[in-house]
Amino acid sequence: xxxxxxPKGRLGxxxxxxxxxxxxxxxxxxxxxxxxxxxSEENGVRYxxxxxxxxxxxxxxGAADIGVAGKDILAEYLPDIYExxxxxxxxxxxxxAGKKDFYDDRERVLxxxxxxxxIAREYYAAKSREIDIIKLNGSIEIAPILGLSDVIVDxxxxxxxxxxxDLAPLETILPISARLISNKVSFKFKHEEIEAxxxxxxxxxxxx
Amino acid sequence: xAAEITLxxxxxxxxxxxxxxxxxxxxxxRMSKFEEYDFYARNKSFLVGGSIITFTExxxxxxxxxxxxxxxxxxxxxxxxxxxxxxxYNEKVYRAENGGEFREITQTGLECVGALGFYDISEVxxxxxxxxxxxxxxxxxxISHMGFVSGxxxxxxxxxxxxxxxxxxxxxxxxxxxxxxxRENGVADEDRDRLxxxxxxxxxxxxxxxxxxxxxxxxxxxxxxxxxxxLCRVLEATGLDxxxxxxxxxxxxxxxxxxxxxxxxxxxxxxxxLAGGSYDSLLEKMGKRGRAIGFAxxxxxxxxxxxxxxxxxxxxxxxYDDDTPVGEILRLRxxxxxxxxxxxxxxxxxxxxxxxxxxDLRGKxxxxxx
Numbered sequence: 001x002x003x004x005x006x007p008k009g010r011l012g013x014x015x016x017x018x019x020x021x022x023x024x025x026x027x028x029x030x031x032x033x034x035x036x037x038x039x040s041e042e043n044g045v046r047y048x049x050x051x052x053x054x055x056x057x058x059x060x061x062g063a064a065d066i067g068v069a070g071k072d073i074l075a076e077y078l079p080d081i082y083e084x085x086x087x088x089x090x091x092x093x094x095x096x097a098g099k100k101d102f103y104d105d106r107e108r109v110l111x112x113x114x115x116x117x118x119i120a121r122e123y124y125a126a127k128s129r130e131i132d133i134i135k136l137n138g139s140i141e142i143a144p145i146l147g148l149s150d151v152i153v154d155x156x157x158x159x160x161x162x163x164x165x166d167l168a169p170l171e172t173i174l175p176i177s178a179r180l181i182s183n184k185v186s187f188k189f190k191h192e193e194i195e196a197x198x199x200x201x202x203x204x205x206x207x208x
Numbered sequence: 209x210a211a212e213i214t215l216x217x218x219x220x221x222x223x224x225x226x227x228x229x230x231x232x233x234x235x236x237x238r239m240s241k242f243e244e245y246d247f248y249a250r251n252k253s254f255l256v257g258g259s260i261i262t263f264t265e266x267x268x269x270x271x272x273x274x275x276x277x278x279x280x281x282x283x284x285x286x287x288x289x290x291x292x293x294x295x296x297y298n299e300k301v302y303r304a305e306n307g308g309e310f311r312e313i314t315q316t317g318l319e320c321v322g323a324l325g326f327y328d329i330s331e332v333x334x335x336x337x338x339x340x341x342x343x344x345x346x347x348x349x350x351i352s353h354m355g356f357v358s359g360x361x362x363x364x365x366x367x368x369x370x371x372x373x374x375x376x377x378x379x380x381x382x383x384x385x386x387x388x389x390x391r392e393n394g395v396a397d398e399d400r401d402r403l404x405x406x407x408x409x410x411x412x413x414x415x416x417x418x419x420x421x422x423x424x425x426x427x428x429x430x431x432x433x434x435x436x437x438x439l440c441r442v443l444e445a446t447g448l449d450x451x452x453x454x455x456x457x458x459x460x461x462x463x464x465x466x467x468x469x470x471x472x473x474x475x476x477x478x479x480x481x482l483a484g485g486s487y488d489s490l491l492e493k494m495g496k497r498g499r500a501i502g503f504a505x506x507x508x509x510x511x512x513x514x515x516x517x518x519x520x521x522x523x524x525x526x527x528y529d530d531d532t533p534v535g536e537i538l539r540l541r542x543x544x545x546x547x548x549x550x551x552x553x554x555x556x557x558x559x560x561x562x563x564x565x566x567x568d569l570r571g572k573x574x575x576x577x578x
Contacts, residue, residue, distance in 0.1 A: 062478020082457065086384040185473045185480065187381075188348045188453070191410060 002045050002193050005059060005067035007052035011090045011178060015068045016047070018087065022200035044193070056081065056181065065186035066194060071176045072155055076116045082187055084198050085180040088205050094119060094173040097162055098144050098151035102170060113143035114153035123153070123173050141165050215344055215474070218507035222298050222316050224342050225505065229296035229318050232335060237295035237319075239280050245272040251279055254464050254490060259304035275303040277315055278487075278502060282494055285321040292322030292498075317484070317504030321491070324499040326435070329468060329486060330442040332501045336472060336484055337448045339505055346475040350455035351413065353436055354465045354485070356420070357456055359428030360406060364399055378407040379459050406456050413440045416454035432467075439468065464490040470503070476513045481506055522552035525563035529555065529570040536569060 004019070006012040016029060026040035026047055039046040050058055055069040056079040066084075072094055074083065094116070104110070106129075113134040114120045124131045134149050141161055143149040155176060156162065156169050180201060187194055215221070226236070245262050248255065254276070261273040274280065277299050285293045296318040304310045318335065320328050333351070340347035357378070361371045370393045377385040383404045390400035402423055409419060417440060420433050436454075443449040458471050469485025484503020491500050524544045528537055537553055544551045558566055 060478075081380070083380045083382040083385070183478055184457075185478050187410075188350065188455075188473055189346075189475050195410075 001039075001041075002066065002190060002197070003064045004045060004047050005050050005055045005064035006047055007055050007068060007070075007178075008049045009052065011052065011070075012049060012068075014089050015087065015178065018089075018201060018204055019045075019047075019197075021204050022197055024197065059181050059183050062183045062185060064183070065190055066180065066182045066197070068178050069181055071174065071179055072116065072119070074179060074181070075174065076118050078118070079181075080184065082182045082184055083179050084182055084194075085202055085205070087178040087180055087201065090176070090178040092155050092157040092176045093169070094153065094176055095156040095169040096123075096151050096153055096171040096173065097141075097156065097167050097169045100166055100168045102144075102151065102168075104150075110151065111149040112151055112153055113140055113149035115140060116153055119173060120153040141167060215510045215513045218314060218510050221343050221505075221507050221510060222314070225316050225339055226296060226298055228338060228342060229335065232294075232331065234294045234296040234318050237277075237281055237297045239274065239277065239297070239299060241273060242271045243274055243280060245270040247283070248272050248275060248279065251490075251493070253461055254279060255303065259310070261302050261310055273302040274299070275301055277301060277317070277504070278319060278490075281319045281502075282321060282491060282496070282500065285491075285496060285498075285500075290323045292320070292324065292328070294318070294320050313506060314508050315504045316507055317502060319500065319502030321500040321502075322498045324501065326438060328499075329435075329501055330439055332484070332503065333439060333468065333470065334443070334446060334448060336470060336482055336503045337443070337452070339503075340472045340474065340482060343481070343505075343510065344474045348451045348453065348473045348475075349470055349482075350453050350458055350473070351436070351439075351468060351470045352454070352456045352458040353432040353468055354460065354462060355432035355435070355467055356424075356429050357406070357459060358462055358466075359426055359432060360402065360423070362428065363425040364395055366393055366395065370395075374403060375459050375462075378403070379457050381407050381457050383407060410453060410455050410457075413443065413449055413452045413454055420454070435468065460485060462489075464493070467501070472503075472505075474510075474513075477509050478512075479506075479509060481509050520562050520564055522561070522563045523549035523565065524551045525558055525561055525566045526551065526553045527556070527558060527566060527568045527570055528553065532569045532572055536572070540567060540569070 006015055024043050024045045026038050026043065026045055029038040029047055037046065037048045052070065053073050055067040056073055056077055058064040059067040059081050060079040068087065070090060110129060110131045111134060112120050112131045113136050115136060117133045117135050120133060134143065136143060140152045140154045143152055144167065145165060151170065159169055162168060180198060182194055248260055260275045263271055265271050277297050281295060298316045301313050301315050302310060320332050337349055340349060361374060370389060373389050374386065377389060386403050386407060387400060406423060409416060417437055424430050424433050443452060458469055460469050464487050465485050466489045467486035471480045472482030474481050482503055482505045486499065486501035488499045491498060526537060526540055541551050541553055552561065552563065554561060
């Protein structure tokens with residue numbers, strides 16, 4: 001039995017469709033109810049929906065054998081897991097964004113508002129830039145508008161939200177997409193199951 | 209989850225491990241709780257996580273609660289290269305891992321330092337397997353060879369930074385990341401495919417050797433391969449090769465580890481319970497000659513799969529109040545205890561106590577049936 005942590009929401013639905021195509025269907029998951037765990041004995045799989053940012057924790061601690069998490073979460077929390085496959089969905093970029101007329105004054109400490117303090121710190125440390133991190137939990141875009149920060153480090157999908165608020169992406173830190181991850185010990189004890197599923201998902205991805 | 213598996217308690221496991229090591233002539237190594245901080249600071253990257261608890265001695269020296277045992281053993285190993293030290297230990301160490309909080313961790317293991325030959329290397333790997341087998345029959349040991357990994361990386365002739373990034377990618381079995389790094393650094397396709405094959409390899413020991421010989425690129429990788437081949441033969445001869453796999457995603461710090469390295473896993477425990485390898489480079493860094501290999505088990509992890517304990521505080525709970533004659537309580541208590549039961553006596557109610565049976569002596573005043 002393979003325990004799979006799926007990210008709640010639209011991305012999770014897409015991911016489930018791929019798993020279904022890969023022979024891991026679990027029809028009860030499509031029923032409209034508030035259950036959180038779904039099992040298909042014949043396909044040897046158990047799914048559960050968790051908050052997207054928690055998938056890596058479930059997998060790292062072995063409550064789930066495998067799961068699907070965004071690269072943003074993996075780069076921020078650096079969980080001790082295997083990253084087996086790029087599923088090429090949920091694509092976006094981790095960006096530095098700021099006001100359209102932003103001018104980077106290197107004489108001042110840069111104030112950076114973000115949900116991803118680790119990624120921001122690493123990025124600017126590599127550029128030897130001193131920054132002041134302002135950790136926010138949502139509505140990051142408002143920070144530079146109100147003068148709370150100079151720039152933000154956040155996920156940009158289409159850039160529409162930024163544009164509508166007179167902001168613009170300034171630098172790309174890293175491209176983001178959904179990744180298939182595995183608990184390191186589950187990978188060993190359930191190697192054949194996980195490897196077969198990875199290969200099947202890789203095939204589905206390459207066919208687009 | 210495989211909930212039906214149960215394991216021995218950490219203490220019981222430690223006892224049987226120590227007697228196993230004694231059988232092989234390893235000597236018990238006991239160490240003090242503290243070392244000078246400076247000693248760890250010089251070898252900081254050897255320690256996983258790196259956070260150490262420090263305090264100042266009355267004399268002004270900065271001391272540390274020991275975060276590790278291996279370093280102290282190596283420090284105390286004789287400087288003469290032809291003497292061999294074989295020791296085992298069962299010690300508590302203190303450190304914070306992955307930026308978390310400080311924890312006390314029980315570490316049980318052994319070290320073999322000095323004029324080692326191939327037999328000693330194979331003995332330590334064999335003992336690692338026997339250790340896992342003592343804990344649970346459902347184990348896996350994964351083996352890697354730092355010589356092979358660094359040989360392949362040296363062959364690329366890439367920059368230090370690229371090599372570091374590749375090591376991270378191999379540890380994650382992250383083929384897309386390897387491809388990205390290779391693309392950005394102009395690594396040849398043939399080398400890229402070799403790195404991906406190396407990271408993706410996960411197969412039984414014997415079966416992996418063929419793949420490895422096709423991936424070997426220079427003298428360093430050839431030497432590593434021949435050591436692995438010899439080791440495979442020893443394990444086959446002792447019948448201990450059944451759950452042994454080759455996996456290059458185990459990568460330890462290349463500044464310290466150089467030869468065979470390994471990790472052990474128990475089904476049902478989501479982290480590795482055993483880690484070890486040969487670390488001649490650490491010896492060299494500390495100004496000693498010779499070779500060294502050892503491993504440690506993290507037995508605290510076994511708690512996760514322990515058989516559920518007795519959930520009762522006592523078999524019999526005797527309740528009394530101020531009117532109950534003491535003689536009556538004593539008589540009943542001794543009677544039940546003689547029958548082999550655990551008896552708890554308590555004044556008032558049974559609040560907060562779970563017992564299989566309650567004998568209520570409350571309200572039985574003097575003269576009732578004393």
